[in-house]
Amino acid sequence: MPHPRSSGKDPESRRLAEDAARRRNWKRWGPYLAERQWATVREDYSAGGDVWSYFPHDHARSRAYRWGEDGILGITDRECRLCFALGLWNGRDPILKERLFGLTGPEGNHGEDVKECYWYLASTPTHSYMQALYKYPQREFPYAALVEENRRRGREQPELELEDTGIFDEGRYFDVQVEYAKAGPDDILVRIEVANRGPETAQLDVLPTLWFRNTWAWGTREDAIDSRPRLSRAGALAVDARHPTLGHFALELRPPEGSLAAPELYFTENDTNAERLWGLPGGSRFAKDAFHERVVRRRADAVNPEGHGTKAAFHASFQLEPGTARTLELRLRQVGTGSPPNRPAFGADFARTFEARRREHDRFYSERLPASLSSEERNVLHQLFGGLCWSRQFYHYVVQTWLDGDPAQPPPPPSRRAGRNADWRHVYNRDVISMPDKWEYPWYAAWDLAFHMIPFAEIDPEFAKAQLLLFLREWYMHPNGQIPAYEFAFSDVNPPVHAWAVWRVYKISAPRGERDRRFLVRAFHKLLINFTWWVNRKDPEGNHLFSGGFLGLDNIGVFDRSAPLPRGHHLEQADGTAWMAFYCATMLSIALELAAEDSAYEDVASKFFEHFVAICDAMNTLGGSGLWDQEDGFYYDKLLVDGAKVPMRVRSMVGIIPLFAVEILEQDLIDRCQGFKKRMQWFLENRRDLATEISYMERSAGNGDGHRLLAIPSRERLVRVLHYVLDEDEFLSPYGVRSLSRVHAARPFELRLDGSVHRVAYEPGESRTGAFGGNSNWRGPVWFPLNYLLVEALERYHHFYGEGLRVECPTGSGTMMNLREVAGEIGKRLARLFLPDLEGARPCQAGSATCAHDPHWKDLVLFHEYFHGDTGKGLGASHQTGWTALAARFIQEWARSRERLPESAAGPR
Numbered sequence: 001m002p003h004p005r006s007s008g009k010d011p012e013s014r015r016l017a018e019d020a021a022r023r024r025n026w027k028r029w030g031p032y033l034a035e036r037q038w039a040t041v042r043e044d045y046s047a048g049g050d051v052w053s054y055f056p057h058d059h060a061r062s063r064a065y066r067w068g069e070d071g072i073l074g075i076t077d078r079e080c081r082l083c084f085a086l087g088l089w090n091g092r093d094p095i096l097k098e099r100l101f102g103l104t105g106p107e108g109n110h111g112e113d114v115k116e117c118y119w120y121l122a123s124t125p126t127h128s129y130m131q132a133l134y135k136y137p138q139r140e141f142p143y144a145a146l147v148e149e150n151r152r153r154g155r156e157q158p159e160l161e162l163e164d165t166g167i168f169d170e171g172r173y174f175d176v177q178v179e180y181a182k183a184g185p186d187d188i189l190v191r192i193e194v195a196n197r198g199p200e201t202a203q204l205d206v207l208p209t210l211w212f213r214n215t216w217a218w219g220t221r222e223d224a225i226d227s228r229p230r231l232s233r234a235g236a237l238a239v240d241a242r243h244p245t246l247g248h249f250a251l252e253l254r255p256p257e258g259s260l261a262a263p264e265l266y267f268t269e270n271d272t273n274a275e276r277l278w279g280l281p282g283g284s285r286f287a288k289d290a291f292h293e294r295v296v297r298r299r300a301d302a303v304n305p306e307g308h309g310t311k312a313a314f315h316a317s318f319q320l321e322p323g324t325a326r327t328l329e330l331r332l333r334q335v336g337t338g339s340p341p342n343r344p345a346f347g348a349d350f351a352r353t354f355e356a357r358r359r360e361h362d363r364f365y366s367e368r369l370p371a372s373l374s375s376e377e378r379n380v381l382h383q384l385f386g387g388l389c390w391s392r393q394f395y396h397y398v399v400q401t402w403l404d405g406d407p408a409q410p411p412p413p414p415s416r417r418a419g420r421n422a423d424w425r426h427v428y429n430r431d432v433i434s435m436p437d438k439w440e441y442p443w444y445a446a447w448d449l450a451f452h453m454i455p456f457a458e459i460d461p462e463f464a465k466a467q468l469l470l471f472l473r474e475w476y477m478h479p480n481g482q483i484p485a486y487e488f489a490f491s492d493v494n495p496p497v498h499a500w501a502v503w504r505v506y507k508i509s510a511p512r513g514e515r516d517r518r519f520l521v522r523a524f525h526k527l528l529i530n531f532t533w534w535v536n537r538k539d540p541e542g543n544h545l546f547s548g549g550f551l552g553l554d555n556i557g558v559f560d561r562s563a564p565l566p567r568g569h570h571l572e573q574a575d576g577t578a579w580m581a582f583y584c585a586t587m588l589s590i591a592l593e594l595a596a597e598d599s600a601y602e603d604v605a606s607k608f609f610e611h612f613v614a615i616c617d618a619m620n621t622l623g624g625s626g627l628w629d630q631e632d633g634f635y636y637d638k639l640l641v642d643g644a645k646v647p648m649r650v651r652s653m654v655g656i657i658p659l660f661a662v663e664i665l666e667q668d669l670i671d672r673c674q675g676f677k678k679r680m681q682w683f684l685e686n687r688r689d690l691a692t693e694i695s696y697m698e699r700s701a702g703n704g705d706g707h708r709l710l711a712i713p714s715r716e717r718l719v720r721v722l723h724y725v726l727d728e729d730e731f732l733s734p735y736g737v738r739s740l741s742r743v744h745a746a747r748p749f750e751l752r753l754d755g756s757v758h759r760v761a762y763e764p765g766e767s768r769t770g771a772f773g774g775n776s777n778w779r780g781p782v783w784f785p786l787n788y789l790l791v792e793a794l795e796r797y798h799h800f801y802g803e804g805l806r807v808e809c810p811t812g813s814g815t816m817m818n819l820r821e822v823a824g825e826i827g828k829r830l831a832r833l834f835l836p837d838l839e840g841a842r843p844c845q846a847g848s849a850t851c852a853h854d855p856h857w858k859d860l861v862l863f864h865e866y867f868h869g870d871t872g873k874g875l876g877a878s879h880q881t882g883w884t885a886l887a888a889r890f891i892q893e894w895a896r897s898r899e900r901l902p903e904s905a906a907g908p909r
Contacts, residue, residue: 015128033085041488146162202319267306599675602673742764791827
């Protein structure tokens with residue numbers, strides 16, 4: 001389906017259409033290879049669930065994975081049967097570099113963290129063209145120093161990053177750039193360029209590696225594989241690959257120029273080296289780590305001299321002078337019509353295909369992005385959408401098999417049956433899924449994914465819709481209606497944003513008014529089940545005040561909200577309750593959309609309307625004032641202590657989330673739904689008392705009564721909350737809206753309860769608490785998902801109030817703005833995170849001189865998990881392009897706003 005601003009006639013759009021119609025399988029191959037499979041829940045068979053220590057990085061080179069594979073900037077098919085990635089060796093490292101290194105949760109002073117430098121530079125949605133970059137040091141990689149120093153540092157200190165060790169000083173590293181271009185759905189061209197950025201000649205060994213995922217060692221008939229697949233020599237520089245279900249492929253290497261000698265071709269098996277790991281003899285003679293043994297330890301007997309196995313690699317060595325580069329070219333293609341041996345792998349079409357796919361990549365995005373973008377903005381957006389596409393990953397986790405164990409392996413410990421995810425036996429995950437971060441979070445997170453689908457809907461709407469439906473299918477959703485949160489704890493509770501994502505994707509992906517009602521109906525019916533789970537499980541008192549747990553906001557509160565509170569106390573959550581109102585309002589809008597063509601949905605719309613009103617009533621008035629604090633003019637959680645309600649006066653995002661639950665109902669739609677209109681009218685006439693505290697079906701002024709407003713706060717309360725939101729000494733950062741008010745830097749909140757003191761202070765940077773792994777921090781940083789929802793909410797309020805509502809922005813500045821202008825101001829601040837200032841520095845890069853001025857670094861951008869509340873420095877997971885890709889909207893809107901300004905007022909570009 002073409003984008004509204006696209007002709008739909010460009011080659012990439014045609015490929016998307018062919019793939020969606022299942023005429024050609026253009027997405028069969030992609031960057032679906034994880035960056036970290038070790039230390040994941042899936043690979044953990046320990047008694048206590050200690051994923052980090054059960055399968056550490058040191059085991060990864062020698063131990064076959066059960067549920068997936070990993071590699072450096074690699075590709076695989078959509079079922080991860082045949083994998084391709086890079087191996088590298090600088091002549092000094094103690095191990096062959098076959099996967100990215102990072103710290104485990106216990107090792108890092110702020111939790112787990114990848115300690116490598118790599119960037120996703122480009123990708124089309126079908127992966128017809130992809131580009132990525134890895135910076136590999138020329139000196140010995142500081143594995144031990146990174147572990148020891150970060151373990152030594154406390155939470156008050158910054159993390160030691162790879163760049164901080166001086167390993168890249170004087171440019172002593174190799175730039176390793178990988179490009180992929182598809183000549184057809186099963187014909188992938190590969191170009192690897194290695195460049196010496198240092199001042200001296202340096203040697204680099206490059207091992208392009210092809211291997212089969214191990215599906216044969218477990219004693220099952222999984223994937224319908226009855227025999228081991230096979231790689232074999234098909235010439236000096238060619239590998240023949242045969243797989244029972246994938247078919248017959250060949251990988252060929254063009255003889256590289258400038259190599260020290262003719263490349264060698266090695267073979268081994270993708271089997272565990274049990275002797276190295278556990279001292280158990282009798283395993284496979286040729287094990288998974290054979291290429292490490294062959295290259296680093298120079299053991300010629302480590303690889304199979306007969307030229308076959310399940311893992312193969314070409315070994316090329318280069319002596320690179322300063323400033324020079326060398327290129328390796330490979331081609332992986334299906335054997336058959338139009339494939340080898342019918343035509344040469346490296347004819348004139350090889351270079352032409354790469355050039356064509358690059359142009360098609362640029363054309364695809366140019367038709368979707370504003371023409372007014374500056375070159376810097378376009379560069380950022382190419383990397384943003386590229387990272388979004390690169391973060392798709394094959395994810396395999398069959399919980400029942402994982403709990404019960406495999407026939408050919410030792411049985412799992414008895415504790416497993418009552419441990420992690422034991423009540424999710426129905427889960428059967430074997431799909432390509434959008435990941436938050438393929439190293440730090442190489443598993444899906446339900447609420448992250450909902451946000452990912454908003455930018456995905458701009459470039460690949462069919463994928464966005466399919467992902468949202470996937471999580472509602474019976475092999476994901478629990479029979480009780482809960483959506484699985486993430487693999488560490490499927491039963492944890494994320495904010496209910498799935499319906500919102502469905503509704504937004506439905507509208508974003510509708511070119512020229514053609515909306516996919518079948519998608520909306522399919523999602524809505526399953527969402528009804530999920531909504532019922534929320535109502536039954538998270539409203540314990542039945543009073544419409546919800547306590548959903550941590551709700552994705554980790555350490556934002558006084559307590560660990562995922563654990564029982566001290567002495568049986570109970571928390572009424574402003575955010576939990578507001579999320580449910582948000583859910584109700586979204587479901588109401590969807591129901592009315594469907595009711596316009598099918599009156600049966602009017603009854604459901606009425607149900608959500610009445611439920612929304614009940615939640616708003618409770619939130620604003622129950623017990624006198626609900627969760628609203630009239631004195632402060634803000635929403636707070638309330639703690640029930642021995643029958644008394646104590647407000648938790650922490651000014652945090654928890655009190656801003658009630659603003660999100662706002663919908664504008666068009667009067668002409670209401671008029672078409674007569675059954676709904678009659679029931680709504682009854683409420684308007686019989687519950688007039690609600691209108692004093694809630695924006696309860698107010699009519700807009702001066703527009704012919706065309707709109708009705710449904711929102712939690714009244715106009716007066718909305719303005720009072722915005723006073724804090726837009727205050728730069730409270731929530732408004734130079735780079736968006738903080739998750740905790742800056743006022744708590746000087747005045748931390750303290751609660752004395754049961755002999756303990758619980759404290760919340762403003763922490764704009766890395767977390768100072770070990771909760772949730774130590775790298776989750778909602779006590780000050782800027783997070784994109786909630787900023788995005790706030791901007792959307794402000795735009796909806798403006799749609800209703802128009803110029804009749806103007807507020808001071810920033811607070812105290814004397815500048816008055818309407819709410820659309822306020823939304824635009826927040827959006828500009830978010831966009832500035834990634835764009836260079838007049839000195840060339842990007843706030844997200846924390847003023848790094850190298851990133852600002854070095855020609856080999858200055859155009860590279862990372863999209864972090866969250867950002868420092870004062871400086872804008874990127875924090876947390878470094879490649880969380882998924883929800884941080886929401887920045888695409890703000891960068892584009894900033895560019896479009898310049899189109900409407902006189903040139904003198906547009907500012908620097």
